[in-house]
Amino acid sequence: xxxxxxxxxxxxxxxxxxxxxxxxxxxxxxxxxxxxxxxxxxxxxxxxxxxxxxxxxxxxxxxxxxxxxxxxxxxxxxxxxxxxxxxxxxxxxxxxxxxxxxxxxxxxxxxxxxxxxxxxxxxxxxxxxxxxxxxxxxxxxxxxxxxxxxxxxxxxxxxxxxxxxxxxxxxxxxxxxxxxxxxxxxxxxxxxxxxxxxxxxxxxxxxxxxxxxxxxxxxxxxxxxxxxxxxxxxxxxx
Amino acid sequence: xxxxxxxxxxxxxxxxxxxxxxxxxxxxxxxxxxxxxxxxxxxxxxxxxxxxxxxxxxxxxxxxxxxxxxxxxxxxxxx
Numbered sequence: 509x510x511x512x513x514x515x516x517x518x519x520x521x522x523x524x525x526x527x528x529x530x531x532x533x534x535x536x537x538x539x540x541x542x543x544x545x546x547x548x549x550x551x552x553x554x555x556x557x558x559x560x561x562x563x564x565x566x567x568x569x570x571x572x573x574x575x576x577x578x579x580x581x582x583x584x585x586x587x588x589x590x591x592x593x594x595x596x597x598x599x600x601x602x603x604x605x606x607x608x609x610x611x612x613x614x615x616x617x618x619x620x621x622x623x624x625x626x627x628x629x630x631x632x633x634x635x636x637x638x639x640x641x642x643x644x645x646x647x648x649x650x651x652x653x654x655x656x657x658x659x660x661x662x663x664x665x666x667x668x669x670x671x672x673x674x675x676x677x678x679x680x681x682x683x684x685x686x687x688x689x690x691x692x693x694x695x696x697x698x699x700x701x702x703x704x705x706x707x708x709x710x711x712x713x714x715x716x717x718x719x720x721x722x723x724x725x726x727x728x729x730x731x732x733x734x735x736x737x738x739x740x741x742x743x744x745x746x
Numbered sequence: 747x748x749x750x751x752x753x754x755x756x757x758x759x760x761x762x763x764x765x766x767x768x769x770x771x772x773x774x775x776x777x778x779x780x781x782x783x784x785x786x787x788x789x790x791x792x793x794x795x796x797x798x799x800x801x802x803x804x805x806x807x808x809x810x811x812x813x814x815x816x817x818x819x820x821x822x823x824x825x
Contacts, residue, residue, distance in 0.1 A: 565786075566814055573811070602814065609816040616762045656759065656817060690760065 555596025597707030608657035614690025754785030
């Protein structure tokens with residue numbers, strides 16, 4: 509599979525994404541500079557974490573207008589997989605590819621620690637290697653992870669099973685105390701209505717190798733790869 | 747023409763910065779400050795001399811980039 513990792517000025521998790529897909533999961537990875545107008549030949553696109561444009565004005569506000577984002581919108585409209593991690597999630601929100609917005613963390617602190625998230629929906633291309641309700645330990649590192657949307661949109665997300673990850677305790681209980689940043693409904697990650705675009709604040713690419721003591725994030729990235737392989741095999745048969 | 751733009755969080759949106767400043771003011775004994783909200787001030791020069799066109803341009807800038815209208819509102823002065 510050919511995985512594209514977009515690099516904006518200020519992205520800093522792009523190399524970790526490349527490492528996991530290429531060296532841990534054995535896939536081809538293409539680094540895509542933000543000015544690149546085409547995503548031809550790619551099977552999935554990752555918008556990595558970091559501080560694109562220094563988080564100036566609002567996090568992700570300027571990156572969403574990078575030339576590559578036109579291609580990302582088209583890629584998403586074609587039903588292909590797009591994963592936004594941390595700043596990538598923020599960019600997807602600003603670009604309108606996912607609903608809602610990010611506010612400053614309730615505590616005003618930049619929070620850098622491991623969190624537990626519950627897999628609320630294991631029927632997506634990003635989570636089918638997980639069990640429903642599985643608890644994953646994944647690190648977060650952000651100052652603006654306080655997800656907000658209006659009540660009508662929230663009700664829609666809940667009804668449509670678009671909330672994919674919620675912050676929880678180690679045993680999977682979703683409580684306000686388990687939410688590190690004030691995020692609405694403990695939302696740590698959500699997808700679009702079609703289920704092909706996922707944004708998540710925790711960093712799965714930071715916990716994808718046994719050697720680092722935590723492979724929980726690998727489940728998400730491997731889900732993507734396995735799903736793509738299945739689709740390709742099915743297409744080859746037809 | 748100069749545009750002076752204020753971008754603020756919509757009422758009801760949690761503003762932890764505002765709260766932190768409110769507590770700081772309180773601890774400095776400024777007891778009468780309440781409901782502190784923090785926003786952004788942006789200034790820019792416009793080449794446009796026609797007031798109607800200038801206003802349309804500034805409004806479009808706010809809607810498209812300068813404010814995230816999900817969580818922020820804006821107001822501007824042209825002069």
